[in-house]
Amino acid sequence: MTEAKAEILRRVRAALADGPSAPEPAREYRRSSDKPLDAVLEMLVDRLEDYKAAVHREDLGSVAGRIEQLLGRSSRYVIPNGLDQSWLPRDSAARVRMVDSGHARKAGSLTVRELDAVDAVVTASSVSCAETGTIFLNARPDEGRRAITLVPDHHICVVPVSTVVELVPEAMRRVGPERPITMISGPSATSDIELQRVEGVHGPRRLDVIILDDGDEAPGGDGAGGASGDR
Amino acid sequence: MSVTQLGMPKVFHGSGNIVADEPFPDFARRELKNEQLRANLGFATHTIRSKRASVVGELPDWQELRTAGSEIKQRVMARLPELLEQFEENVTARGGQVHWARDAEEANRIALDLIRAEGAEEIIKIKSMATQETGLNEYLAEHGVGAVETDLAEEIVQMGEDKPSHILVPAIHRNRTEIRDIFLKRMPGVDPGLTDNPPELADASRRHLREKFFRTGVAVSGANFGVADTGTLAVVESEGNGRMCLTLPDTLITFMGIEKLVPTFEDLEVFFQLLPRSSTGERMNPYTSLWSGRTEGDGPQNLHVILLDNGRTAALADEVGRQALHCIRCSACMNVCPVYERAGGHAYGSTYPGPIGAILSPLLTGVEDRSNNSLPYASSLCGACYEACPVKINIPDVLVHLRGKDVDARHGKGEGGRKRRMPDQMDAMMAGAKAAFSNASLLSLAERGLPAGKLAAGRKHRISKLPGVVSGWTQYRDVPEPPAQSFRHWWKKNRQNGTRQRPAGERADVEAMIEANAGLADELHERFAAEAEEQQRAADRAALEAKVEEKEEVQAGVSRELDAGGDGPRDTEAGSTEPERPKPAAEKIARAASEEAGPGSDLSDKGPGRADPEPKGNAPMESEEER
Incomplete structure (x- = not known):
């Protein structure tokens, strides 16, 4: 133990000489939703749009067409190696997917410069919280390492219906601390100049969210969906 | 660092940018004449206040969340020694390294050594109250290391050689034209035709910093929360500069006050609801990043956490004042405070302005500090801050308590036997x-x-x-x-x-009264x-x-x-x-x-x-x- 550590711990113990009590915190706040799925989805769309994300409702038959349209005719885009590629449009001469291996130091990963040069990134997501309009990425194979959803200027994020929950506590239970977590609520923004909101500073300036009806059962409570947390 | 003997036990006060250069009333008197500052602050505090009120009103369980937040933090303080050790254990187990700093100087020195070990001459920074408190940027500059602030407002403040006036929107005292002028003067490679349109200013910052993000090997951050049972750290931000700093460099050094812990990963669900709504008045801030030690092939591989005391244990020793350590730095108390709105953040001298600063700064430095002892009086005790606080810190109560301590200190009480001065x-x-x-x-x-x-x-x-x-x-x-x-x-x-009370409902005959009293007034x-x-x-x-x-x-x-x-x-x-x-x-x-x-x-x-x-x-x- 370093000298500084020993001394700080000694100071802390001395400061607590009066033995303050530490009751178990009361968790009387809402921890599971009582809303039907439709209402939760509606809320998610509303909150995402309020924070300037573009939202699209698709099913397994229409998702590739939507992504094709969002990418535009000419596009070099990156995907994580675990992404379900049946969601994607066929590559063409002008539209090419680039698969990132998921490990920055191993072959098959894009450098930061390469990521800066691509037009977009397409990923899945772990869970989305309707009440706050927040998408959670947990660096799973279909979400990729953090850099690929950060450096490209356009993020197309697929949110399967089975991963949508209403409340923050429900969402937090579906991600785990073993890998990095990134919570995204709309595109990057600043209000630093006279409090005027400006969309897009350093993160992706364009965020497209595809809510994908994947045919799974509604999650309702927590921990039920296919993407449940692995803590 | 000053050591004060308050009977038992000994407490160790903090140093750095938590001591005012001059007493609050003197600074405030000058700042009150700064019309631009007052107008900007008035606008900012009103805007954020109403946004906050509307998003807080959306949650039916806001009071329950506040209660949980307050109780979790009480638990943190009561169990701090074991939680600190647990946190260190978990960070270490996941490939990170924890350093302990007794005061600002020690924290800065640790950071400098780590930066030098990487051979870096320049670092990138995420807005952080802790490094503002320790004066890290100035310290690094003295030792030949450049620190680049990457938050837009901090960048404006840094380029303008200025001090933040609000913890949330630090450059709120500057208007768009002033910001344009600062960029034109100081930003390398800036387009000379830059206008004062905010999106254009934000874009100038993006271009300028992008190269820095890609090239710089060392980043320094603060932390909003540190989780004891998993070793997880959390940074809450808006612009994406935080994500850049937390993801692209190979070395990440995080400054964290020892009070920033929460016991469990589950506890984050409370603070992720309380903080953004109280702070920017958003349901959720655009980006929150969480990392637990090192992740192979993803983000920095060289992770350090510097745990900072710098007076926090002195604050903890004050049974009434220790609740100031529950603060999650949301700034809600500032936005509702009538004194802050008029005097502005600079008047408080410390890194921590507003009502929370008025209690936290003197607790960290000791109320005996000559410049900070006026801070507990920088309030009308209206109680708005208590009501707005997401973790229910009873700021008015602590203010009154500290006023008492100040009076005692000035009368020589509490410091053992010093003779009281003449009554005034x-x-x-x-x-x-x-x-x-x-x-x-x-x-x-x-x-x-x-x-x-x-x-x-x-x-x-x-x-x-x-x-x-x-x-x-x-x-x-x-x-x-x-x-x-x-x-x-x-x-x-x-x-x-013999005047009798008028029966309820009967109106007084005002006309008659006036006539009867004619000439009496003169x-x-x-x-x-x-x-x-x-x-x-x-x-x-x-x-x-x-x-x-x-x-x-x-x-x-x-x-x-x-x-x-x-x-x-x-x-x-x-x-x-x-x-x-x-x-x-x-x-x-x-x-x-x-x-x-x-x-x-x-x-x-x-x-x-x-x-x-x-x-x-x-x-x-x-x-x-x-x-």
Whole structure:
């Protein structure tokens, strides 16, 4: 133990000489939703749009067409190696997917410069919280390492219906601390100049969210969906 | 670092940018003249306040979340030693390294050594209160390392060689044109045709910093939360500069105050709801990043956490004040504070402005610190901050507690045996007030002085300058003209005249009253003025006399009274004279004034009503209210 550590711990113990009590915190706040799925989805769309994300409702038959349209005719885009590629449009001469291996130091990963040069990134997501309009990425194979959803200027994020929950506590239970977590609520923004909101500073300036009806059962409570947390 | 012996135990105060360069009142007086700052701050605080109110109103369980937040933080403080060790254990197990810093200097030195070990000459930074507190940027500059702030507002502040004025929107004191000018002057490679359009300014910042993000090998961050049971750190932000710093460099150094812990990963669900809504008034901030040690192939591989004390253990030792450590730095208290809105963040001197700063800074440095001891007075105790606080920190309560500590410190109490200084005007006033308010007949006498106020008010019917220790009150406001008589006197008189209460619902005949009192007002004004003048002269004489006597005989008396606390001199009879007995100075003034004015000049004697007999002895207040 370093000298500084020993001394700080000694100071802390001395400061607590009066033995303050530490009751178990009361968790009387809402921890599971009582809303039907439709209402939760509606809320998610509303909150995402309020924070300037573009939202699209698709099913397994229409998702590739939507992504094709969002990418535009000419596009070099990156995907994580675990992404379900049946969601994607066929590559063409002008539209090419680039698969990132998921490990920055191993072959098959894009450098930061390469990521800066691509037009977009397409990923899945772990869970989305309707009440706050927040998408959670947990660096799973279909979400990729953090850099690929950060450096490209356009993020197309697929949110399967089975991963949508209403409340923050429900969402937090579906991600785990073993890998990095990134919570995204709309595109990057600043209000630093006279409090005027400006969309897009350093993160992706364009965020497209595809809510994908994947045919799974509604999650309702927590921990039920296919993407449940692995803590 | 100062060490203060407060009996037991010894506490170690913090250093760095938490000590004001000058006392709050001096700075605030200057800042009050800064119209631009006041206008910008007024706009910012109003806007954020209403946004906050609307998103807080969306949650049916806001109070339950506040309660949980408060209780979780209480638990953190009570179990801090074990949680700190658990946190270190988990960070280490996941490939990170934890360093401990007793004060600002030590934290900066650790960071510098780590940066040098990487051979870096420049680092990138995420907005962080902890490094602002330790003065890391200045320290690194002195040692040849450049620190680039990447938050837009911090960048503006840094390029403008300025200080943040608000913890959330640090450059709120600058308008868009000023920001454009700063960029044109300081930003390398900036487009000379840059306009003051905010999106264009934000874009200039993006271009400028992008290269820095891609090239720089070392980043320094703060932390909003550290999770003991998983070793997870969380940074809450908006622009994406945080994600850049947390993801692209190979080395990440995180400064974290020891109070920033939460016990479990689950606890984050509470604070991720409380913080954004209280802070920017958003349901959720655009980006939150969480990392637990090192992740192979993803993000920095070289992870350090510097745990910072710097006075936090001193704050923890204060049983009332320790709740200030629950703060999650949302700035809600600032946005609701009327004092902050007018004085601005710079006036508080410290990294931590506003109501929370007014308690946190003196707790970290010790209230004995000469410049910070004025901070607990920088409040009108209106309580808005307590209501807005997402973790229910009772700021007014701590402010009052610290005022008490400050008074004690200045009187040499609490630091063992130092001799108390001479009683001052405030002591005399307080002793006088105590005497008057604990004895109805004395109070009655004191109230006879009210007409003197009329004279002081003059034709404007306002008093714009009070003397002595109370002069501060009239510096920025006027005192309305006092009434000619007190309510107590009025009530007694009217009751004796047989005035009955009007039955409910019956309107007074105002017209008739005006007619009956025709000409009375002028007559009264004239007489009151003459009487007041006489009383004022008497009071001046008495004050002079008291001042002379103060040094010899009064000092001991006042000291005894103040030290004894509790009961005032209940046995003192109004109008009695006991020249041989030492009296508190203020009481002496009041007594002398009433003697000089004498019963003959009592306005109720010759007033339109009849005189009421002077009550003798301890007429209790309650009897005056009897029906």
